Amino acid sequence: MKGSLLLSNAKLVTGQTVQILIDGHGIISEFELAGSRNISFNEETAIIDCTDMYVSSGWIDMHVHAFSDFSPYGDEIDDIGVKQGVTTIVDAGSCGADRIGELEAKGKAAQTNLLAFLNISKIGLSRIDELSSMDWLDEQLVRNSLQQYASFIVGLKARMSKSVVGANGLKPLYAARAMSQAFDMPLMVHIGSGPPAVADIISLLERKDIVTHYLNGKSNNLFDLNGKPLRTLMEAIKRGVCLDVGHGSASFCFRTAEAAKLHGIPLGTISTDIYRKNRLDGPVYSLANVLSKFLYLGYSLQEIIAAVTARAADWLGKPELGRIQIGDRANLTLFSVENEQITLRDSEGEERLAERSIITRGAVVNDNFIEC
Known part of the structure; x- marks a missing residue:
């Protein structure tokens, strides 16, 4: 300056x-x-x-994909960071051990603060079934990455949905849990279409682990057909498992979010799961657009902003990022909060007309x- x-x-x-x-x-x-x-x-x-x-304090997006070399899950760091008013972004497992060093170097050249979860698969998102072969999980390579990039990596990432794990089921998560314990690193776990069953996944998560996409509208989600939270979700919250939105192209549903609010599920961190396509074509567009959806849902501005400032900063162990x-x-x-009508769209294609936007x-x- x-x-x-x-x-x-x-x-x-x-x-x-x-x-x-x-x-x-x-x-x-x-x-x-x-x-x-x-x-x-x-x-x-x-x-x-x-x-x-x-x-x-500067907004923190706890779930982005910022490795521009990858497609579809990649984007430019500053395009999803400071250009959208977001000062810190956390890449959610775009890279495994093979390319985490390249991601760190890109972060050093950007204006936006960049941190990362390390994908437990060494190939990361170079392909979208990165946990379909256990040969791509190498504990020694994970150890080496955590040692070399200790100030950059904040946790481990496992994407536990059918299209990612293939026939391996829960095996990658058991491996992730073992690495988490061996290296004292929390897990961020993606939930999606099953198998594996979401209850089996959540039962393996511990204090400070993060379940991302918890408001998705898929059949394999954390709420029953009547919108009541599953017991496995309530037990996980009691254990100290953190909840992250991770909106994305397929993982945020207004109906699920309304059920969560109705039943008093605590708001954790609000994040985008943003990458080039869902930034340009929606339904994500920006962190501000995602926050506007929670304003529409009836959360207070204080609650919403805490979810992308103090709460995220505390999880990262960087309280200075969440204060002025x-x-x-x-x-x-x-x-600003604008009193103008805006159409908001979730990942299911459902639209809601809001009277205010951030x-x-x-x-x-x-x-x-x-x-x-």
């Missing part, structure tokens, strides 16, 4: 209006409620009038201000 930056008259999700001064080194030097006292700045300070905008505090490096998202306006990250 070439000079200091003042964000003037921005609102917190609590409704309080604040002024935030960021110095030329990208550090928050002053953070004051509007009117509490005058913030000191000089004539070289760039001032952004944030009237009618909210500010939060003097002395911290600026990591912020600016957004729109990103900018981000401050890695000493840069990016306007959306």
